[in-house]
Amino acid sequence: MESIKALAEQHGTPIILFSENEFSRVYQSMQSYLPRVKHHFALKPLPTQECIKLISACDGYLDIASIGELALVKSADPSMVARTVYTHPIKKESDIEEAARSGIKTMVAENFTELRKIMKVAPQMQVLLRIAFPNEEALCNLSERYGADEERFERLYAFAHKIGANVIGCSFHVGSQMQRPDEHVNAIVQCRRIYDWVFDNFGVRFKVLDIGGGFPAKYKKTDMDLELFCIPIRQALDEYFDDGTDLWSEPGRSIAANCHVAVTQVIGKVFKNNRMWYYLDDGVYGTYAGMMYEEISYDLHPTKYNEEEPILSVFAGPTCDSIDVILKDVMYQPLNVGDYLFSIRIGAYGWASRTQFNLLAESRIIPYDFDLQEIEEYIEESELVFA
Numbered sequence: 001m002e003s004i005k006a007l008a009e010q011h012g013t014p015i016i017l018f019s020e021n022e023f024s025r026v027y028q029s030m031q032s033y034l035p036r037v038k039h040h041f042a043l044k045p046l047p048t049q050e051c052i053k054l055i056s057a058c059d060g061y062l063d064i065a066s067i068g069e070l071a072l073v074k075s076a077d078p079s080m081v082a083r084t085v086y087t088h089p090i091k092k093e094s095d096i097e098e099a100a101r102s103g104i105k106t107m108v109a110e111n112f113t114e115l116r117k118i119m120k121v122a123p124q125m126q127v128l129l130r131i132a133f134p135n136e137e138a139l140c141n142l143s144e145r146y147g148a149d150e151e152r153f154e155r156l157y158a159f160a161h162k163i164g165a166n167v168i169g170c171s172f173h174v175g176s177q178m179q180r181p182d183e184h185v186n187a188i189v190q191c192r193r194i195y196d197w198v199f200d201n202f203g204v205r206f207k208v209l210d211i212g213g214g215f216p217a218k219y220k221k222t223d224m225d226l227e228l229f230c231i232p233i234r235q236a237l238d239e240y241f242d243d244g245t246d247l248w249s250e251p252g253r254s255i256a257a258n259c260h261v262a263v264t265q266v267i268g269k270v271f272k273n274n275r276m277w278y279y280l281d282d283g284v285y286g287t288y289a290g291m292m293y294e295e296i297s298y299d300l301h302p303t304k305y306n307e308e309e310p311i312l313s314v315f316a317g318p319t320c321d322s323i324d325v326i327l328k329d330v331m332y333q334p335l336n337v338g339d340y341l342f343s344i345r346i347g348a349y350g351w352a353s354r355t356q357f358n359l360l361a362e363s364r365i366i367p368y369d370f371d372l373q374e375i376e377e378y379i380e381e382s383e384l385v386f387a
């Protein structure tokens with residue numbers, strides 16, 4: 001991968017190569033896989049102005065979790081505020097006020113206190129009530145933290161109706177990096193029942209259904225393919241919500257993962273305890289931060305393969321902390337200080353979760369339209385074996 005090496009030499013490391021094409025390509029794929037759905041790209045895995053502009057260019061929509069993200073939207077493309085949903089279920093009163101003042105039309109609530117807050121400072125606000133669909137298998141079981149179960153939903157909606165809240169529908173998030181679409185399908189079916197209950201009991205027809213995020217990125221070959229994942233969801237939406245309901249989603253990871261390639265350099269090495277320790281200028285407090293709290297590991301690939309006998313190796317990040325290790329005890333070709341390594345599909349929740357620990361140099365994002373398929377072919381062609 002001479003091109004990656006050349007960029008590392010030109011810009012210094014650590015860097016992240018950001019492919020606009022790859023980002024837009026995945027977003028447009030989702031638009032074609034689920035054509036009836038307005039996909040609100042969740043900014044949290046990759047909150048940058050560039051992403052907002054690209055979503056705008058795709059005639060897309062955004063999902064924000066904070067006033068900080070709202071400020072980013074306003075600075076990147078103020079026209080996108082009208083196409084943004086504020087989905088964090090818990091907000092400060094001042095945040096609700098600021099969002100309403102800025103032009104946010106819809107936000108999410110999941111409890112009585114939040115509804116009261118919204119009614120107090122932004123009574124016209126459209127509200128989506130978040131429903132919990134617990135899912136122990138998910139990489140991140142978000143329903144444990146947020147969402148009303150069905151029994152609480154019924155009381156919550158009755159309360160919302162009584163106080164005149166402008167509830168336009170429901171939202172859910174079945175968990176991140178789902179490997180089967182069954183939970184989404186199940187949630188859609190349950191929502192049909194809930195929407196019918198609301199109509200039967202209150203004569204109100206909800207206008208919107210928001211099916212959240214959770215769509216998979218393809219970190220490993222065995223990970224679920226996004227297009228296949230969407231097929232049963234499209235069928236369920238067509239079967240249960242063919243009544244003109246406005247359909248929304250909040251995909252984050254699936255859109256953001258592919259567009260980053262992280263490039264780091266070997267800055268030190270030592271042989272001890274029968275393995276070679278390599279120290280890199282990026283690690284789990286930097287671009288690889290997602291590894292700290294997700295069960296996702298990232299392989300490191302050399303920009304040039306060599307024929308030398310692989311040796312037992314450990315790849316550590318640049319901080320002084322013992323947990324700052326990216327790969328442990330892998331068979332790897334011998335490397336020298338100065339060599340470059342890269343990781344693919346690291347765009348979601350990596351750079352976004354970086355810390356300032358040790359005040360080390362942060363990875364800089366360099367726009368570069370790499371060809372992910374070509375990089376994957378290079379990786380596959382190698383004879384490198386990870387033990």
Ligand SMILES: Cc1ncc(COP(=O)(O)O)c(C=O)c1O
Pocket residue numbers: 042044045063087088142173175176177212213214215250251252253254
């Ligand atoms: C409310 C909400 N919407 C969307 C997302 C994005 O989810 P994902 O990255 O799994 O697509 C999250 C992730 O935490 C979330 O909390």
